[in-house]
Amino acid sequence: MTDSALRELADDPSSRKRFFKMIGGAGAVSAFGVVLAACGGDDDEEDSGGSAGGETEMTGGDNAGDLKIVNYALTLEFLEAEFYKEVLESGMIKDKKVGELAKSIQENEQEHVDALTATAKQLGGTPAAKPKTKFQDVISKGPETILMTAADVENLGAAAYLGAAGGIKSKEILAAALSIHTVEARHAAALNALVGRDFKAKGGQGSIPDGAFAKGMDMDAVLKAVQPFIAS
Amino acid sequence: MTSSRLVAPELTTIEVHGLTREAFLLRATLAAGATYGALSATPYITKALAQEGGGDVEILNFALTLELLETDFYKMALKEVNGLSADDKKLTTELRDNEAEHVDALTATIKKLGGTPAKKPTFQFPGAFGSRTAYLKVANTLEDTGVSAYNGAAPAIESGEVLGAAGSIVQVEARHSALIRLVRNESPAPRAFDKASEMDAVLKAIKPFIKS
Numbered sequence: 001m002t003d004s005a006l007r008e009l010a011d012d013p014s015s016r017k018r019f020f021k022m023i024g025g026a027g028a029v030s031a032f033g034v035v036l037a038a039c040g041g042d043d044d045e046e047d048s049g050g051s052a053g054g055e056t057e058m059t060g061g062d063n064a065g066d067l068k069i070v071n072y073a074l075t076l077e078f079l080e081a082e083f084y085k086e087v088l089e090s091g092m093i094k095d096k097k098v099g100e101l102a103k104s105i106q107e108n109e110q111e112h113v114d115a116l117t118a119t120a121k122q123l124g125g126t127p128a129a130k131p132k133t134k135f136q137d138v139i140s141k142g143p144e145t146i147l148m149t150a151a152d153v154e155n156l157g158a159a160a161y162l163g164a165a166g167g168i169k170s171k172e173i174l175a176a177a178l179s180i181h182t183v184e185a186r187h188a189a190a191l192n193a194l195v196g197r198d199f200k201a202k203g204g205q206g207s208i209p210d211g212a213f214a215k216g217m218d219m220d221a222v223l224k225a226v227q228p229f230i231a232s
Numbered sequence: 233m234t235s236s237r238l239v240a241p242e243l244t245t246i247e248v249h250g251l252t253r254e255a256f257l258l259r260a261t262l263a264a265g266a267t268y269g270a271l272s273a274t275p276y277i278t279k280a281l282a283q284e285g286g287g288d289v290e291i292l293n294f295a296l297t298l299e300l301l302e303t304d305f306y307k308m309a310l311k312e313v314n315g316l317s318a319d320d321k322k323l324t325t326e327l328r329d330n331e332a333e334h335v336d337a338l339t340a341t342i343k344k345l346g347g348t349p350a351k352k353p354t355f356q357f358p359g360a361f362g363s364r365t366a367y368l369k370v371a372n373t374l375e376d377t378g379v380s381a382y383n384g385a386a387p388a389i390e391s392g393e394v395l396g397a398a399g400s401i402v403q404v405e406a407r408h409s410a411l412i413r414l415v416r417n418e419s420p421a422p423r424a425f426d427k428a429s430e431m432d433a434v435l436k437a438i439k440p441f442i443k444s
Contacts, residue, residue, distance in 0.1 A: 101419075101420075104419060104421070105421065107424070108421055108423075108424040111424035111425070112424060115424075115425070158403055162399050162400065162403055165395070165396075165399050166392050166395060166396055166399075171387040174386070174387050175383070175386075175387045175428055176425070178382075178383045178386055178387070178399070178402070178426075178428070179383055179425040179426045179427070179428060180424075180425060180426075181399070181402075181403065181406075182379050182383060182402055182403065182405075182406035182426040183406070183421050183423070183424060183425065183426050185403045185404075185406035185407050185410070186406050186407070186409065186410035186413075186420050186421035186426075187410075187420070187421055188407065188410075189406070189407035189408075189410035189411050189420065190410045190411075190413075190414055190420035190421065193410075193411055193414055194414075199326050207407060207410075207411060208326065208330065208404060208407050208408075208411075210404075211330065211333070211404075212329070212330040212331075212333035212334055212337075212401075212404055213333070213337070213397075213400045213401065213404065214399075214400045214401075214403035214404050214407075215400070216396075216399070216400070
């Protein structure tokens with residue numbers, strides 16, 4: 001098995017530096033583009049040709065599946081980013097510390113939206129449209145319901161990335177998905193702890209809800225779970 | 233083609249050609265040699281390059297070493313740190329138990345793949361247990377290192393099953409980090425994209441904790 005992305009990263013210090021800078025945080029949008037452009041998308045098996053670098057197109061079959069997953073993730077990130085945005089605008093969160101956490105999570109989710117949008121474009125696809133959402137029911141119920149919902153949604157997000165990761169063909173996109181996956185997990189743990197849930201709490205929630213081994217969820221189950229938040 | 237960055241300077245003359253995964257493993261193995269002693273690296277290199285699918289075992293053993301380190305760390309913390317609150321002890325116990333389960337699962341997976349599980353090094357944590365603050369700080373570092381180690385190594389994993397296991401574990405490491413960070417009044421998710429570290433960087437980072 002070869003992988004032009006890792007080869008590029010292993011062989012070209014400047015490319016590696018850009019990659020880890022991206023993974024490290026700042027400038028995610030442009031860096032995702034850089035990573036995909038610099039690495040090429042060819043991770044076909046047994047490609048022993050010296051195709052490191054230079055390629056910007058991905059092969060059709062791999063591309064379609066990855067694009068679908070990227071757009072699925074993008075839809076979830078849109079939901080999350082919009083939720084926190086509306087929560088912050090509602091003024092329902094009075095606690096300063098909780099407000100700061102919500103704001104920092106909102107910013108993380110927006111960065112995920114931007115990066116995934118750029119990635120969908122890099123794959124030659126059309127980024128998923130921002131769904132029409134309905135969060136007013138939850139938000140009007142006040143801070144406790146808001147934070148409980150946020151905690152549930154973050155657990156769902158982490159499970160969604162974990163469930164989808166195995167289906168990703170491109171190593172660059174897998175690396176990006178993993179770096180988002182653990183951030184969703186961090187949000188989930190923090191919010192579940194903040195609302196006073198134990199490691200394992202009712203309804204499959206909690207700050208470490210599955211114990212030592214987190215469980216993934218498949219796309220259908222995740223989309224069904226977020227259905228109440230999508231306005232038709 | 234530039235040569236890879238290696239921890240041990242005397243090894244920089246080795247040119248690593250575009251072997252991708254093999255190169256990744258080779259460099260990590262050489263780094264392990266620099267960490268554990270140069271002689272110990274040789275059999276790993278031979279094994280890593282000779283065996284098809286042997287690479288997953290190397291990655292699993294790398295992960296196992298980290299999990300052994302974390303397990304020992306929390307075990308010792310429970311005994312040695314003064315001034316932990318009931319909540320601190322509860323969290324530490326949960327983390328210790330999770331890490332011990334990771335150790336067991338990784339050990340079993342390595343055996344299943346026909347490999348030999350890495351032996352537990354003797355660990356040392358100088359200064360880490362002197363106070364609650366010091367303990368939590370090192371715990372924070374170890375958990376963040378764990379997250380970046382799994383995220384960095386995972387794309388090189390060949391088996392879908394092993395990748396799934398690594399993903400399942402790294403999510404829990406990220407949750408640990410967030411919970412420790414909350415206790416420390418630090419941001420639980422300080423960046424939108426978690427770091428991915430190369431094996432040699434991780435081995436270098438944990439070197440101070442390995443006595444022998």
